[in-house]
Amino acid sequence: MEGQKNLSSPAFKEPVHVGRPNLPDRKVFDRYIQSIFDSRWLTNNGPLLRQFKEKLQDYLEVKNVIPVCNGTIALELAERALGFQREVVMPSYTFIATAHSLRWQQITPVFADIQHKATTLAPKSARNAITEATSGIIGVHVYGHPCDHSALKAIAMERSIPLLYDAAHSFGCEVDGIPAAKLGDASVFSFHATKFFNTFEGGAITTDDDDLAEKVRLMNNFGFAGREKDKVDYLGINGKMSEISAAMGLAMLDSVESIRNRNRENYSAYADSFSSVPGLELIEPPASLTRNNWQYVIFRVNKAGITRDNLAQALERENILVRKYFHPGCHRLVPYCSEPSSLRVSLAETEALSDAVLSFPTGQAVNPDMIEKIANVTAEIIERNCG
Ligand SMILES: Cc1ncc(COP(=O)(O)O)c(C=O)c1O
CATH class of the missing domain: 3.90.1150.10 (Aspartate Aminotransferase, domain 1)
Incomplete structure (x- = not known):
């Protein structure tokens, strides 16, 4: 039988990993790296980052993309910009970063179940987990399999709370013909090395809401107010994506x-x-x-x-x-x-x-x-x- 092996040695000589990184064409990547050396612009909203953002907005078919340094910081930024506090309902069936992003901000993740024969948040369970302390819902499209977005939207609207999607697995996915990046009040992607699409480390927040996008952008740069250099509007953090990650993202878009x-x-x-x-x-x-x-x-x-x-x-x-x-x-x-x-x-x-x-x-x-x-x-x- 093919695959039958000598008892003393493993079937594969080298380890076969889940999530071995996908790579772009090296020559394309090298051209972008040369442009970084030519410009000496390494981070802080550089030319590659701006190009990457524009291309992502087209590719993901959403009005605003804010590229950041990883998916966990993207979650934290989106949660803070959406005003999450006290308790947030989310599925337990997800990568630990979804829960940690809340707890890191002193917010309690309240875990709800997944649907029978599915991998995503059960709307009925989410509804039952809501109390007056609930400030939001996070749905996770686990394995890219979409949440029941209509039912979750109805619950969020009924309770007047925001709905965020952890779309870390959903790069380039469409749900009922709608780009995943457009769902909810905002969605969050991970561009970690092991993901379908990677920028070494990286992530993004996507939203069609311009005001929310502007808030996330400012919070992502220490909360500095737009063009007024010394004014701070928000409690902020440094989640900026560097030019080298943007270069990887641009090259990866050609290989997607x-x-x-x-x-x-x-x-x-x-x-x-x-x-x-x-x-x-x-x-x-x-x-x-x-x-x-x-x-x-x-x-x-x-x-x-x-x-x-x-x-x-x-x-x-x-x-x-x-x-x-x-x-x-x-x-x-x-x-x-x-x-x-x-x-x-x-x-x-x-x-x-x-x-x-x-x-x-x-x-x-x-x-x-x-x-x-x-x-x-x-x-x-x-x-x-x-x-
Ligand atoms: C569902 C989910 N959410 C969040 C993250 C965190 O993303 P990152 O590793 O880019 O911080 C990951 C993966 O790493 C994930 O699988």
Whole structure:
């Protein structure tokens, strides 16, 4: 069988990672780097940053993009600009940064459950978690799978509170034909090295609201007031994106469609190769995701005759470095696990999913031949355990 291996050596000589960075054309990147040396402009709203911002506004089809140094700072800026305080309702099923961005500002994240057979915030659970202390809702498009945006919008409007989306996984995605960057009062993206689209480290806040965008822009530069150099309008921070990150972003924009195509090809290869592997169910994107970047390949490990954790360990021994995204859920991690104020509703769906998921490698560094081998190795491990 292809993928069968010598018992003493792993199936892959080199580790196959989830989230190995996608890279742009080196020559294109080098041209931008030369322009940084020519201009000696390294940061502070430089020429590449301004170009990047304009191109992103076109690509993401949104009025305002504010590029920043990472997705976590983007969340904190958006939360502060939207006036979040006291309590904010959010899903537990997400990367820990969503919760930490609130707690870092002394705001309590109140965790709600995800929908049955989905990976995103359940509107009913979110509604039940709201109290008079609730100042906002954060929906997370986990794996780029969109939240039920109409239902969340209705709840936010009913309660007159802002709705923010953590769209860290949604670069270039469309939801019911609407660009993800336009949803909610604002959305936040991560351009971390492991993401579909990266600027080494980076992120952005997107919004169609010009006033909110201006507030975020000023807060991102220490709160300095527009053109008046010595005047400060807001409590601010330094979340500026540097020219080198903007250069990477500009070069990456040229490669985005080829990366999307590779991811789509890889996803199909996983669907085909794993169709005969027992006990693993590929989580499919919902129909509302009308444009996908195919950044994540997630399986639910169900009745495979081996536990999810044991399967993960066995694959790691073969140099297939799968990840348990998002285990165990924010509510079961420090500091939230000891904070009763974070837990108001049942998180049964979150716990069931987070105890079963495995994320498999994809992106430019992975190809369909490797995926066939990964499927064969997985089948062999399962067979060994059942036999
Ligand atoms: C859902 C989610 N939110 C926020 C972040 C934080 O982004 P960053 O690493 O750019 O700070 C990440 C990823 O890292 C993420 O996956």
